[in-house]
Amino acid sequence: MPRLSEVQESFRIAVTSLRVNLMRSILTTAGVVVGVVLVVLMGWTIGGLDAVWEKTISIIGKDMIYIDKWNWAGGGNWRMMEARKDITLEQAEALSMRMESAEETIPITRKWGGSVSVGNTSLRCSIMGTTTAYGSTSAGTTEEGRFFNEVEEREAEKVVVVGYNIKKNLFPDESPIGKYLKIAGVPYRIVGVVEKRGFLFMDFIDNQVFIPLYAFRSSFGFFDRSFSVGLKAGSERMLDIVRDEAVGHMRSIRNVPPADPDDFSINEMKAFDQQAKNIRLGIWVVGMGLTILAFIVGSIGIMNIMYVSVTERTKEIGIRKAIGARRSSILSQFLIESAMLCVAGALIAFPIAQVIVGSAQYLAVHVFEQDWASVVSPLVPFDLLGIAVGVSILVGLLAGLFPAIKASGLDPVEALRSE
Amino acid sequence: MNTNIIEIADLVKRYEMGHEEVFALRNVSLTLGKNEYVAIMGPSGSGKSTLMNMLGCLDTPTSGTYFFNGANVSEMDDDDLAAIRNKEIGFVFQTFNLLPRATALQNVELPLVYAGLKSEERRKRAIEAITRVGLADRMDHRPNELSGGQRQRVAIARALVTAPSIILADEPTGNLDSKTGQDIMRLFGDLWRGGNTVILVTHEEDVARHAHRIIRLRDGLIESDEINPNATSV
Numbered sequence: 001m002p003r004l005s006e007v008q009e010s011f012r013i014a015v016t017s018l019r020v021n022l023m024r025s026i027l028t029t030a031g032v033v034v035g036v037v038l039v040v041l042m043g044w045t046i047g048g049l050d051a052v053w054e055k056t057i058s059i060i061g062k063d064m065i066y067i068d069k070w071n072w073a074g075g076g077n078w079r080m081m082e083a084r085k086d087i088t089l090e091q092a093e094a095l096s097m098r099m100e101s102a103e104e105t106i107p108i109t110r111k112w113g114g115s116v117s118v119g120n121t122s123l124r125c126s127i128m129g130t131t132t133a134y135g136s137t138s139a140g141t142t143e144e145g146r147f148f149n150e151v152e153e154r155e156a157e158k159v160v161v162v163g164y165n166i167k168k169n170l171f172p173d174e175s176p177i178g179k180y181l182k183i184a185g186v187p188y189r190i191v192g193v194v195e196k197r198g199f200l201f202m203d204f205i206d207n208q209v210f211i212p213l214y215a216f217r218s219s220f221g222f223f224d225r226s227f228s229v230g231l232k233a234g235s236e237r238m239l240d241i242v243r244d245e246a247v248g249h250m251r252s253i254r255n256v257p258p259a260d261p262d263d264f265s266i267n268e269m270k271a272f273d274q275q276a277k278n279i280r281l282g283i284w285v286v287g288m289g290l291t292i293l294a295f296i297v298g299s300i301g302i303m304n305i306m307y308v309s310v311t312e313r314t315k316e317i318g319i320r321k322a323i324g325a326r327r328s329s330i331l332s333q334f335l336i337e338s339a340m341l342c343v344a345g346a347l348i349a350f351p352i353a354q355v356i357v358g359s360a361q362y363l364a365v366h367v368f369e370q371d372w373a374s375v376v377s378p379l380v381p382f383d384l385l386g387i388a389v390g391v392s393i394l395v396g397l398l399a400g401l402f403p404a405i406k407a408s409g410l411d412p413v414e415a416l417r418s419e
Numbered sequence: 420m421n422t423n424i425i426e427i428a429d430l431v432k433r434y435e436m437g438h439e440e441v442f443a444l445r446n447v448s449l450t451l452g453k454n455e456y457v458a459i460m461g462p463s464g465s466g467k468s469t470l471m472n473m474l475g476c477l478d479t480p481t482s483g484t485y486f487f488n489g490a491n492v493s494e495m496d497d498d499d500l501a502a503i504r505n506k507e508i509g510f511v512f513q514t515f516n517l518l519p520r521a522t523a524l525q526n527v528e529l530p531l532v533y534a535g536l537k538s539e540e541r542r543k544r545a546i547e548a549i550t551r552v553g554l555a556d557r558m559d560h561r562p563n564e565l566s567g568g569q570r571q572r573v574a575i576a577r578a579l580v581t582a583p584s585i586i587l588a589d590e591p592t593g594n595l596d597s598k599t600g601q602d603i604m605r606l607f608g609d610l611w612r613g614g615n616t617v618i619l620v621t622h623e624e625d626v627a628r629h630a631h632r633i634i635r636l637r638d639g640l641i642e643s644d645e646i647n648p649n650a651t652s653v
């Protein structure tokens with residue numbers, strides 16, 4: 001083992017040699033710089049994606065369970081789900097009567113591919129018929145006005161709560177509250193605007209309007225429609241209890257024989273986690289591939305320059321050995337030098353990555369006006385600095401190993417003779 | 420009671436150059452005692468440097484035995500040899516062999532770095548050594564800012580900073596003019612008077628006459644080994 005004094009000496013030598021060969025050192029670290037920039041960008045992208053995703057599912061409601069004929073996440077057998085009997089409003093209401101653990105039980109019906117219009121402008125959107133209780137979920141939280149109330153619901157009044165994109169597109173510069181828009185030719189009075197909820201690939205969620213269930217029936221009818229039932233568990237802890245209770249009731253309401261599987265699907269936001277995981281994995285695999293490639297190229301460069309350095313300093317090695325440097329002293333000297341080269345690369349890479357990340361985030365938010373980007377951090381995650389430096393040290397040690405072994409094994413007499 | 424620092428017997432160093440064999444040392448036996456002052460002389464190629472490298476534990480013999488302070492050097496591993504070079508031997512070379520990027524003081528400190536001394540202790544001893552060779556005012560200069568004689572003084576300070584058992588100098592004045600060479604020889608005389616054991620290689624009779632014992636090599640053999648009754652360093 002090298003002694004403390006030798007390690008200090010090695011650092012001094014390494015710093016001097018980096019300084020003396022500054023340009024060469026910087027060029028040598030290029031591969032490591034690229035590698036570290038890639039690691040950092042990858043980490044930042046995944047972190048950003050997580051933030052967007054977390055924001056999306058938390059806005060739509062982590063504590064919600066939706067019972068539906070269809071499995072939203074696309075799992076399961078499509079034909080089998082198609083063959084299921086529709087969930088009727090009566091079944092939804094029966095469930096509502098029996099449920100005890102859920103804070104709210106909310107029947108929902110939808111018309112996909114509908115449209116709303118103001119004057120001559122019309123906008124494609126989906127139309128949801130539901131009850132007042134939907135307003136108490138995070139998905140129905142209004143940023144302006146209010147959700148429709150029980151009286152409006154009971155009287156099937158022609159009132160509507162609009163999604164964020166509807167407001168933005170149809171009433172860009174004014175408050176829509178009290179204004180009218182037409183749904184299926186019938187004027188509806190706008191009472192509220194729902195908060196922005198969709199981020200990135202979930203953007204379609206803001207292209208929705210909400211109207212009372214019976215107003216929906218008078219415009220579109222309930223014939224041939226399968227209902228969903230939204231169950232508000234109130235907290236994530238309650239999800240299991242609510243799910244178990246709901247499954248039990250639904251099986252009995254729909255007379256499912258005990259041995260048969262459920263003839264309905266349970267949908268939770270968690271179901272989408274898998275998709276987010278796949279995207280993460282994709283980024284990770286591609287990013288890691290590129291990073292490893294960059295580090296391999298980088299370490300070959302470092303190894304090469306360390307061999308050059310050993311050759312250039314053969315005489316110096318001879319002198320050091322003549323006055324008592326042991327093998328391990330010389331070995332550690334060159335290992336420390338090549339590790340420091342790599343760490344220098346990592347330290348150069350960090351500000352570069354920060355500039356890239358900062359400008360990407362700035363451009364997305366301010367120039368391209370991507371709302372989702374605002375939840376993404378404009379700063380490079382700092383724990384990555386630690387990882388990057390750690391990886392660089394490792395790469396440096398590996399790349400420097402063979403040159404260092406060569407240096408430490410030099411014969412002192414021959415080394416002294418070299419010029 | 421054995422006061423010999425060095426005992427070598429039947430030392431051979433053979434190089435194989437293709438099919439040819441070159442004997443740098445054919446058969447050398449020698450004992451050196453404490454506080455001797457020895458000059459090794461001989462024509463070019465006679466094996467002086469090879470012998471010095473053996474004595475300094477830089478090189479290993481092809482055959483023969485070498486005892487240093489009673490320890491069998493032939494059986495030592497790399498690290499043991501490095502430790503002996505570090506603690507017991509002070510080398511002075513013809514071409515100085517200082518590290519160009521380090522200051523005079525840092526060069527002198529270097530053996531103490533490999534001895535594992537703490538920084539303050541190193542500095543203290545290095546300043547002592549550099550003062551002894553009369554270069555206290557040049558401590559912070561780099562080798563290229565020093566004259567040849569000054570460089571050799573730094574090298575001598577580096578050799579004696581660990582208080583070694585012997586100081587080995589291979590043509591220490593070979594690259595210096597005669598006036599500067601005499602200054603350096605005076606320094607070796609001082610070291611010897613201070614109790615050090617000094618062995619130096621030289622071509623010049625003028626230099627050799629400082630020593631108390633003169634060993635002449637020829638073709639890898641000891642030709643003569645005589646006491647110098649007219650030694651000038653007394």
Ligand SMILES: Nc1ncnc2c1ncn2[C@@H]1O[C@H](COP(=O)(O)OP(=O)(O)OP(=O)(O)O)[C@@H](O)[C@H]1O
Pocket residue numbers: 434436441442443461462463464465466467468469470
């Ligand atoms: N590495 C080597 N390979 C082959 N032969 C060598 C090697 N080192 C030394 N020799 C040979 O050994 C012999 C002695 O060399 P050495 O350097 O000891 O001579 P020297 O007496 O110091 O000469 P000089 O006065 O010129 O310095 C020479 O013939 C030389 O060619």
Ligand SMILES: [Mg+2]
Pocket residue numbers: 467468469
């Ligand atoms: Mg020689």
